[in-house]
Amino acid sequence: MPQKTALKQKGFLSAVFSLISSLGELFCRGAQKAGAFVLGLLRAPVVGLLFLLTRGKDAVLAGVQEAGGGKRGVVRYVCVWMLPVLAAGLLWSVSAGIGARSVGLRVSVGETILGYLRSESEFLQAKNAALEVLGLGTDGDAADALPETAYAVELIGANRFTSAEDICESLLRLSSVPTTQACGIYIDGAFLCAVKNQSDAMAVFGSVLKAEQTNETDAMVSFVQHIAYVQGIYPEAEDVLLDRAQLQTLADNLLKTHLLDLKELKTEIEKELTDFPSVKIPSDALYIGTTRVLSAGRRGSDQVTKLVTYVDGAPTGEEEEVGRLTVIRPVAEQLQVGTRALDASFVSGSSYGGLLIWPAVGADNINSDYAWRWGKLHAALDIGSKVGTSLGKTVVAAAEGTVVISGVHSSYGYYVKIDHGNGMQTLYAHCMAGSLLVNVGDHVDAGTPIAKVGMTGYATGPHLHFEVIINGVRVDPKPYLGI
Numbered sequence: 001m002p003q004k005t006a007l008k009q010k011g012f013l014s015a016v017f018s019l020i021s022s023l024g025e026l027f028c029r030g031a032q033k034a035g036a037f038v039l040g041l042l043r044a045p046v047v048g049l050l051f052l053l054t055r056g057k058d059a060v061l062a063g064v065q066e067a068g069g070g071k072r073g074v075v076r077y078v079c080v081w082m083l084p085v086l087a088a089g090l091l092w093s094v095s096a097g098i099g100a101r102s103v104g105l106r107v108s109v110g111e112t113i114l115g116y117l118r119s120e121s122e123f124l125q126a127k128n129a130a131l132e133v134l135g136l137g138t139d140g141d142a143a144d145a146l147p148e149t150a151y152a153v154e155l156i157g158a159n160r161f162t163s164a165e166d167i168c169e170s171l172l173r174l175s176s177v178p179t180t181q182a183c184g185i186y187i188d189g190a191f192l193c194a195v196k197n198q199s200d201a202m203a204v205f206g207s208v209l210k211a212e213q214t215n216e217t218d219a220m221v222s223f224v225q226h227i228a229y230v231q232g233i234y235p236e237a238e239d240v241l242l243d244r245a246q247l248q249t250l251a252d253n254l255l256k257t258h259l260l261d262l263k264e265l266k267t268e269i270e271k272e273l274t275d276f277p278s279v280k281i282p283s284d285a286l287y288i289g290t291t292r293v294l295s296a297g298r299r300g301s302d303q304v305t306k307l308v309t310y311v312d313g314a315p316t317g318e319e320e321e322v323g324r325l326t327v328i329r330p331v332a333e334q335l336q337v338g339t340r341a342l343d344a345s346f347v348s349g350s351s352y353g354g355l356l357i358w359p360a361v362g363a364d365n366i367n368s369d370y371a372w373r374w375g376k377l378h379a380a381l382d383i384g385s386k387v388g389t390s391l392g393k394t395v396v397a398a399a400e401g402t403v404v405i406s407g408v409h410s411s412y413g414y415y416v417k418i419d420h421g422n423g424m425q426t427l428y429a430h431c432m433a434g435s436l437l438v439n440v441g442d443h444v445d446a447g448t449p450i451a452k453v454g455m456t457g458y459a460t461g462p463h464l465h466f467e468v469i470i471n472g473v474r475v476d477p478k479p480y481l482g483i
């Protein structure tokens with residue numbers, strides 16, 4: 001009967017497997033967990049039977065036949081299939097048992113177990129906290145005040161771990177220094193002192209805040225540092241356990257030495273100007289790149305309520321907007337924006353590829369750009385020389401046109417204005433006295449000499465003040481010069 005022997009071997013191996021697993025389970029969980037173990041044993045046959053059902057009728061019948069047939073065959077077959085499931089179930093519960101616990105430290109003093117911690121660093125943290133409360137340093141003989149502790153590595157259930165605070169308290173209770181139940185005061189986590197009643201501690205720090213509060217009724221006063229009150233075991237030493245009056249003196253000193261700072265949140269109302277929007281109206285009466293203000297905009301103003309943070313009376317720069325009220329609405333400006341393409345008829349041999357040619361022969365520097373200057377728009381280019389002086393250099397017509405002005409003006413000095421048609425004009429100012437070469441009505445070509453560079457009128461030095469006027473508006477000459 002070779003099949004029967006094979007089946008017996010299978011069953012035997014499963015039995016050994018489950019026995020080892022069971023021992024492992026008992027080892028790990030301890031005798032008190034035997035109840036859970038028995039429950040696991042009862043669960044296994046049910047899982048085994050469910051597993052059998054999934055195999056299908058034909059496979060089961062064939063298996064029973066293989067096991068010798070009849071009632072004995074059924075029993076054998078069931079046992080052989082059930083045992084591996086039983087073993088697997090046990091193995092699972094054992095590994096789950098191990099998974100639920102982790103390696104930790106059992107901390108004890110003599111025969112007394114103080115608790116269980118996750119790591120050595122947690123124990124050191126507890127010990128240092130105890131030394132800090134005792135007012136002793138972490139090195140040297142100071143540690144003698146604490147009891148001799150021992151710790152061992154163990155597998156510890158997740159719910160059995162103790163906090164470092166609890167171990168610290170136990171160490172203090174067992175220390176050689178007399179201790180008592182009190183309320184510890186910690187500033188930003190560092191131990192300050194202890195008082196018998198927490199209400200005393202809160203009253204002292206509360207009165208400090210209240211004293212400040214009366215100065216500014218709308219300010220919210222708090223401490224910059226975090227003050228924590230922790231009930232626990234503290235030494236009865238007179239420099240550690242203070243009464244209310246002593247704590248009051250200490251608190252006043254902390255404020256003076258800035259170990260404790262006051263933070264105030266003040267509500268402040270400010271006026272804030274708001275920008276006006278710009279409504280752009282396209283216009284083909286203006287060339288591209290030029291604009292004209294049809295109606296000026298006006299800025300509005302808001303009333304802004306802010307929470308401003310002060311530390312020890314000085315603003316920290318930290319502020320939060322909590323409210324905004326529009327007092328004056330801004331008025332939008334109406335802006336005409338040019339859409340008309342530049343007219344090719346202006347082109348008459350520009351040296352820089354623009355519509356106009358450079359108007360001062362040999363003067364090669366822009367002394368002052370088309371830009372805001374001293375609070376007003378300098379709507380022209382001031383052309384001078386990079387090296388030496390531009391005085392006496394020849395001014396030429398920038399394009400073909402007709403002279404419309406050739407004369408003198410209080411700020412322009414001697415100047416010429418040429419009309420080029422199609423809404424475009426150019427102006428040449430501060431020319432040398434007596435240098436004007438053209439008269440009103442003269443026709444000029446691009447490059448025709450019209451004057452010499454001077455410094456007449458309102459000018460601080462020799463230069464050509466050159467304006468480009470499009471439809472009566474002085475525009476930036478640079479694009480027309482091709483620069």
Ligand SMILES: [Zn+2]
Pocket residue numbers: 368378380381382464465466
């Ligand atoms: Zn100028």
